[in-house]
Amino acid sequence: MTATEQQASSPVAVVTGASSGIGAATARGLAAAGYRVVLTARRKERIDALAAEITEAGQQAEAYVLDVTDRAAVDAFAERFPTLDVVVNNAGGALGADPVATGDPDEWRRMYETNVIGTLHVTQALLPALTASGDGTVVVVSSTAGHGTYEGGAGYVAAKHAEHVLAETLRLEIVGSPVRVIEIAPGLVKTEEFALTRFHGDPEKAAKVYAGVAAPLTADDVADTITWAVTRPSHVNIDLLVVRPRAQASNYKLHREG
Numbered sequence: 001m002t003a004t005e006q007q008a009s010s011p012v013a014v015v016t017g018a019s020s021g022i023g024a025a026t027a028r029g030l031a032a033a034g035y036r037v038v039l040t041a042r043r044k045e046r047i048d049a050l051a052a053e054i055t056e057a058g059q060q061a062e063a064y065v066l067d068v069t070d071r072a073a074v075d076a077f078a079e080r081f082p083t084l085d086v087v088v089n090n091a092g093g094a095l096g097a098d099p100v101a102t103g104d105p106d107e108w109r110r111m112y113e114t115n116v117i118g119t120l121h122v123t124q125a126l127l128p129a130l131t132a133s134g135d136g137t138v139v140v141v142s143s144t145a146g147h148g149t150y151e152g153g154a155g156y157v158a159a160k161h162a163e164h165v166l167a168e169t170l171r172l173e174i175v176g177s178p179v180r181v182i183e184i185a186p187g188l189v190k191t192e193e194f195a196l197t198r199f200h201g202d203p204e205k206a207a208k209v210y211a212g213v214a215a216p217l218t219a220d221d222v223a224d225t226i227t228w229a230v231t232r233p234s235h236v237n238i239d240l241l242v243v244r245p246r247a248q249a250s251n252y253k254l255h256r257e258g
């Protein structure tokens with residue numbers, strides 16, 4: 001098969017927030033599973049470098065700079081796809097860990113914009129192409145924070161609950177169409193940026209999140225889970241998959257050593 005024929009025959013997966021962490025690992029995982037992955041994120045150098053790495057490994061990837069909170073940009077991006085097989089809504093994250101009494105409303109707003117409105121923009125814009133493929137998959141990467149709360153988490157927890165509701169409602173609304181809606185809810189995952197961003201770049205506070213936890217999940221662990229769910233036969237819909245490290249029995253029960 002020529003490279004052009006391969007490109008035309010491979011299923012296509014869009015991954016948002018593909019510049020680092022779970023998004024980058026998922027792009028690698030789906031590319032290795034035979035998808036042509038379209039990496040999107042705001043940071044051009046990072047997605048360019050990752051697309052080059054995947055391509056050099058003999059797989060298919062391209063990069064597209066995209067801010068999921070910018071609806072006009074998302075709509076322009078969606079025009080590239082008359083049909084599309086998979087979208088992984090991964091872009092988002094946490095900002096701050098203050099109690100409700102003192103949380104920063106602007107941080108709450110930004111978390112809602114990136115996690116919820118970003119997922120809404122991308123899903124709305126790409127749903128016609130996913131439907132046109134005859135076998136589309138929407139993945140929403142939520143969090144265990146979408147299924148239970150904890151002190152200091154309310155802004156992030158509220159946004160992740162909203163993402164969960166978006167996924168669950170969309171699944172109800174489009175049943176009978178050829179599109180699955182899969183929610184993956186990871187617990188404690190150690191990535192280079194999640195906790196650092198949440199704590200405004202403070203490495204000590206970020207390190208405390210994982211202190212004494214022998215083996216938090218890695219981005220690759222979650223990417224494996226996403227890739228597994230996406231590659232099930234198309235009549236199999238993994239509605240919701242909660243994945244935590246063995247050391248975490250619930251949002252409240254995290255085993256720390258020492």
Ligand code: 8X3
Binds near residue numbers: 186189
């Ligand atoms: C990350 C999980 O526990 O930091 O989505 O909310 S937690």
